[in-house]
Amino acid sequence: MEQPMENGEVENGNVLFSKDSMENDVPKEDRVIRKAKRLTKLSPRKDDPPVVNGNLPPVSVKNMRKSRMGLGRGLPKKGGAGGKGTWGAPGSELYETSETQDAHDPNYDSEKEEDIVVETVKPPIQENDLVQVVEPILKEYLECGDTEDVLSSLQEMNLGENAHKLPEMAVSLALDRKAHHRELTSILISDLYGNILSQDDVAKGFDQLLAGLTDLSLDAPDAPNVIGQFIARAVADDCLPPKYVASYKGKVDCPHARTALDKADVLLSMKHGIVRLDNVWGMGGGNRPVKYLIKKMVLLLKEYLSSGDIAEATRCLKELEVPHFNHELVYEATVMVIEDSSERAADMMVKLLKSLYETNIISIDQMKMGFKRIFENIADISIDVPSAYNLLDRFGTKLHAAGALPTSTYNEMPNRGRKRFVSEGDGGRIKEDPPLH
Known part of the structure; x- marks a missing residue:
């Protein structure tokens, strides 16, 4: 049998000491006195006030605005508008909308993001590609005469600085066509003016036509007179300023260009010329x-x-x-x-x-x-x-x-409405119609 040690008891082979016996063995002056620590979730920061003798600063942790998670700058949430479950900033109800922009809001509709259309700016069409893209549209217009279709097609493109090429190309296509197509071309220039074309674009387009009139006259001998009629009609439609023709006086050396400008000047100078120019191409089609x-x-x-x-x-x-x-x-x-x-x-x-x-x-x-x-x-x-x-x-x-x-x-050919019969003695034969003479 195990014998108990001094100031202790033996239990299951282990020596147990009582609390009193342990305190009596260690002198009082040698005992280590430990104070209980109050753990906080705050970590020390550079701007925190120093802890003096283990005491917290005068401002209690409970009333501090700093995040207890060690995050943030200690500023009020949402600019003082409160957080979840609060009323928000005063007057914020005046600016409420039917759709919330906060992805964490229960009323947030994520499907609205799919409806957002991102507009992309198309690169301008290069001058070399302009004829290949625009000329089929103009030719189709001369067949159907629908200016709305041309306008919608051109608005989908970025013509950039080449917008003045439109009047030049349209008039060039109409030179070797009939008066009806020339009338359609004048209507097209008038309808595109203000939407696709500016007055400077129209003027620059006719400047290019006058500059290349010598080459155009090789294929269309009547080109100077036709260009003059187009210029006069554009002035009557307010697509060109009235001073356009006068600005060329004394500055043109090409005889074909002078013929075109003289033709336009005569048409604009005649009595009631602006009104008559509505039918400068005649009435056709x-x-x-x-x-x-x-x-x-x-x-x-x-x-x-x-x-x-x-x-x-x-x-x-x-x-x-x-x-x-x-x-x-x-x-x-x-x-x-x-x-x-x-x-x-x-x-x-x-x-x-x-x-x-x-x-x-x-x-x-x-x-x-x-x-x-x-x-x-x-x-x-x-x-x-x-x-x-x-x-x-x-x-x-x-x-x-x-x-x-x-x-x-x-097969839908109608039949004769009534058969003409001869007398009964002829056996009811159908009387033939007289032959063609």
Whole structure:
């Protein structure tokens, strides 16, 4: 058995000393007195007041504005507007919006970021690439005449310092075209002015045209007069200042440029010249009255029946510049065949319509529209020409055999409204219509 040591007890092989015995063994003067430390989360900083004799500075940690995490500069949060769960700065409710900009706010909508469109500035088009980019747009405009389409296409580009090239290119394309296209070009310059072009751009464009007029005259001998008309029209449309022509007096050595400026000066100097310049290119295309166009087409067909010249009839139809109204020619030609009631007139009209159809001067839609108008009015035509149904059927058959009348339209050919029978003794045979003479 284990014997207990002095001032101690033995338990499970371990010697246990009581607190009293330990204190009695160490003298009081040799005891180490330790004071309890109060741990804080603050770490010492350079600007913190010194700790004297283990005491904290007069300002308590509880009331300090410094972050207890050791972060920040000790300034009030949000400029004094408070933090989470506070009312915010006084008067901040006046500036509240329906959308919050704080990504940590529960009401923040992250999908709004996807709707933000970042505008990028396109590099300006180089002068070498300008013709390749802009010329197809101008050519398409001369076919359709839609200035809004041209404007939207050009606004998507960055023309930079090459904007003055637009009037120069547009007028150059119109030199070898018809008066209708020149009118469209003048309208285009007027519509682009103020949106794409400035007055200086238009003036600089015409300066370039006058400088290169000698070369333009080689391909278009009438270029000086045409350029003069363009200048006068631009002045009338307020795209050029009235002093533009006068600024060149006595400063031009090129005879072609002098001719152009003299032409513009004459047009601007005549009585009521500004008003008359609205029709400087004449009235062409669809601007003409419908009665005038019908009269011209009837005259064209009558001259063709007399001469039989298909080329001349084609030229006259092209000069009218109304491809959307060519169905009227088909209608008038068919009516003329029915009224003439002769094989010669029918054969000649078949040759003309076949030629116009094969050269795509009269489109398939215009051909269909012309015959549908005949189908709708054949009842009225038959009042004056009783055999109109039979004559129309024979003419349509010839035209279909020549390949100028679509099958779908030919199948819609109207039948005679009433069959004429002979006496019962003839067995109910249908009485034939009189032959064409």
